[in-house]
Amino acid sequence: MSTTQISHNTGSKSQADRAVTPGGRVAFGREMRRLFNFAPSYTPLNHGSFGTFPRSVLERRFKVLQDWEERECITYRFDYPERLRESRALVAPLLGAHVDELVLIPNATTGVNTILRNLVYEKGDVIVYPATIYSACLKVIQHLEETTPVRRHGISIKYPIEDDDLVELFKATAKRLTGEGHRVRAAVFDTIASRPGVRIPWERIVKACKELGILSVIDGAHAIGHLDMTHTGTLKPDFLVTNLHKWLFVPRGCAVLYVPFANQHLFKTALPTSHGFLNAELRPSKSTNSYFVELFKDLATVDTTPYLLIPEALRFRDEVCGGEGAIRAYCARIARQGGDIVARILGTEVLDNKSGSLRWGAAFANVRLPIPVVEDRDVEGTLSVADIEPALLWLFAVAAEEYDTYFQTFFFQGVIWTRLSAQVYLDIDDFSWAGATLKELSARLLSGEWKTGGAKVVPPRHRLAKL
Known part of the structure; x- marks a missing residue:
């Protein structure tokens, strides 16, 4: 291959990490942060929303x-x-x-769209999903309800819930719908939900779907690079999508659509329909990998360079970070320890169940903010339900302008939570700072400052010192 064509050498170190890592692995935390692209004063606590990637990937x-x-x-x-x-x-x-059981696509939302829009629906068909489904995926189902015979059924889940209870709730719902004369055509479930950021027993739900004759559609937006997913090919969910740009250090947008060979015949087209599409009389009638792969090879003119950066991202994770297991272990540990620290500072708690399965292996910590929520606007020291949206918009803006950070904060089950992400470029000090900052922001919000828009100028404090 000519040197003027696409550079590809997964064994070489970039200028970004060569000087810092002459012996290989770099310590997680502030030393690792030096290899990323953050502004010096910025505190990145929301990796889960968009992900990021190291400087070596940017150079590549x-x-x-x-x-x-x-x-x-x-x-x-x-x-x-x-x-x-x-x-x-x-x-x-x-x-x-x-x-040949997987293809690269821009993002998980595109994957869920592609899966659900390739299925054929008849009157009486139902798609089931948890009430915590990602909003974009819910809108796909809502649109299908408008344009096809399929109907939707959300499963209300009260957190914290144990895995056994969640799986039984799913089974009971599916059996009840079947008993009422419906056909549960597909079930859409997360590996790790977005809001709240909790682990879902998706493996057990896949097994339940197989027992009940339901197609399993797994939204693994937060899966690869976050959880150990090496058993996917053995478990064989009917369909799975997972973003590489969230937790695998690949630039946005890059995701994987996994479809086992046995189900590839269900795909008539990619989205958008493009050069790989064949008319019905030409399309293979049986499951073949060739047609499925060709469908997604050339999907109109978009920037596919993120797909070609997977080798460098994986090299960095292996050589500099010490491999997938080391990354997962560190992120899960500081998410648990850091979440507990923030909860202690705030005098609240982390969302979890008695068995601890909601946080098991996850790099998220959902911490309750000390902001009581009531229906009445006139109760001093509280926030009314009607005022949540403008008050949280104020919190986002002040956190960005005065503290140079972003807190993924949301209202769920009558409580305001913040979802903190753990990553290799963070350490426990970052969570301690997050707890103190959230305590200040919560107090300012409850004082009514959000109503006037007045904000005290707060310096970045010790963020620069942390570097």
Whole structure:
């Protein structure tokens, strides 16, 4: 391959980490942060929403873009297909899957759309999902309800809930709907929900779906790079999507759509329908990997360079971070310890069940804010339900402008929570700072400051010192 084409050498170190890591692995926390792209004063506590990637991946991206532009047509025609398959092949072991059981797509929302819009629905069909489903996925189902015979059924879940109870609730709901004459066509469930950020017993739900004859659609937006997903190919959910740009250090947008060979015949088209589509008379009638893979190879003109950065992201995670197991263990540990610290500072609690399964292996901590919520607007020292939206908008703005951070804060089950993300570039001191900052913000909010818009100028404090 010409050196002017796409650069690809997963064994080489970038300028960004060569000087810092002459011996290989870098310590997690503030030393690791030096290898990322954050502004010096910024405290990143919300990795889960959009993810981020190290400087070495950014440098590689510049190189890939430069090489592509030097010979755009030749690169696209002759080099890109090979590199695309190489990236897919590197991801496949992380799912325990065959390379041709997965394709790369822009994001999990596109994947859920593609899955649900390829299914054929008849009168009486129902799609079930938990009430905590990601809002974009819910809107897909709502649109299908408008345009096809399928109907939707949300399962109300009261947290904290034990895994056994959640699985039994799902089974009971599916059996009840069947008893009422419906066919539960598909069930959409998360691996880790977004709000609140809790682990879902998705493996057990997949098994229950197989027992009940329901297609399992797993929204693993927060899965790969966050949880150990190497058993996916053995468990064989009917469909699974997972973002690589959230937790795997790949730039946005990049995700995987996993479909076992046995289900690939259900896909008639990709979204958007593009060059790989074949008319019904030409389309393979049986499950073949060739048609499924070709569908997603050329989906109109979009920036697919994130797909080609998977090798560098995985190299960084292996050589610099010490591998997937080390990353998962660290993030889960400081999420648990950090969440407990924040809860102690606030005098509240972390969302969890008695068995601890909601937080098991997760890099999220959902901490209740000390902001009592009531119906009456005139109760001093509280926040009314009607005022939650403008008050939280004030909190977001002040956190950004005065503290140079962002807190993923939301109203759930009558309580205001903040979802904190753990990552290799954070340490316990960051959570202690988060707790003190949230305590200040909560007090300012309850004082009514959000109503006047008046804000005291608060300096960045010790954030620069932490670096």
